[in-house]
Amino acid sequence: MIQCKRVYEAPSAEDGYRVLVDRLWPRGMKKEDLRCDEWCKALSPSSELRKAFHGEVIDFTTFSERYRAELQANAAEGQRLALIAQQQTLTLVYGAKNTQQNHALVLAAWLKSLTR
Numbered sequence: 085m086i087q088c089k090r091v092y093e094a095p096s097a098e099d100g101y102r103v104l105v106d107r108l109w110p111r112g113m114k115k116e117d118l119r120c121d122e123w124c125k126a127l128s129p130s131s132e133l134r135k136a137f138h139g140e141v142i143d144f145t146t147f148s149e150r151y152r153a154e155l156q157a158n159a160a161e162g163q164r165l166a167l168i169a170q171q172q173t174l175t176l177v178y179g180a181k182n183t184q185q186n187h188a189l190v191l192a193a194w195l196k197s198l199t200r
Contacts, residue, residue, distance in 0.1 A: 085100075085169065085173045085174070086169045086173075086174045086175075086176065086192045086195055086196055087099075087173065087174070087175050087176070087192070088175070088176045088177075088178065088186075088188040088189055088192050089102075089175050089176070089177055089178075090177070090178060090179065090180070090183065091104065091106075091110045091113055091118055091177050091178065091179050092110075092113070092179075095119045098173060099173060099175040100172040100173025100174060100175060101121050101168050101172055101173065101174050101175065102119060102120040102121050102175045102177050103120060103121060103122050103123070103124050103165065103174065103175070103176055103177060104118065104120045104122070104123040104124065104177045104178075105124055105127055105128055105176045105177065105178055105187070105188055105191055106125075106128055106178055106179050106180075107125050107128040107129070107130075107131065107134065108179075110179035111179065113179070118177070120177055124161065124165070126158050126161045127155065127158055127161055127162060127165070127191055128187065129147075129151050129154060129187050130154055133147065133150055133151060133154065134187075144185040147187075147190075148190045151187060151190050151191075152190065152194055155191070155194050159198075162194065162195055162198055163198060165195055166195045166196075166198040166199050169195060169196075169199065170199060174195070176188045176191055176192055
């Protein structure tokens with residue numbers, strides 16, 4: 085199972101293996117306060133893509149398409165996380181305010197597609 089959760093939400097026992105998937109450390113979060121098993125920068129959007137989306141230069145659909153293309157370049161890292169998700173709950177932790185349109189949701193869908 086793969087789920088997404090904001091870094092500012094309290095961790096729970098049901099989270100399983102927690103992975104921070106942001107390129108930048110979440111604002112206002114102390115390292116000792118964020119319980120995560122790893123920080124996977126390799127599967128986060130490029131700075132250029134992230135800035136284009138947050139600057140509203142591109143919409144979420146375009147962002148998602150470009151981000152999926154970037155993810156293909158790190159397929160081995162994706163396979164590693166997808167394998168973890170097959171063995172236990174994988175929680176992708178992110179800092180974005182928007183819980184409906186963010187890179188963690190795109191990443192979760194992509195990881196799920198690798199296990200089919």
